[in-house]
Amino acid sequence: MGLADKLKEVSVIDKNTFCAYKAMYDSLSDADKKALDDAWARKVPSMTILEILRSENIKSSNESIKRHRSGACKCPKPTK
Ligand SMILES: [Zn+2]
DSSP, X not given: OOHHXXXXXXXXXXXXXXXXXXXXXXXXXXXXXXXXXXXXXXXXXXXXXHHHHHHTTOOOXXXXXXXXXXXXXXXXXXXX
């Protein structure tokens, strides 16, 4: 990949606006987002979801999940 392509992609996610969890969430496909929403709705423990995300090589942390879901993160509110 050339420099121009890298620079074009670098500002897609504004890390100053959204927390790490939301940035990860936004990078998922629509089907994966829906499945993740469903998992939260079914009250799947965050550690279980974290393990599944990691098994798919998706980086997240229990801390960022907790902060996002409790509304303590820096995402604009209201947030999902
Ligand atoms: Zn957040």
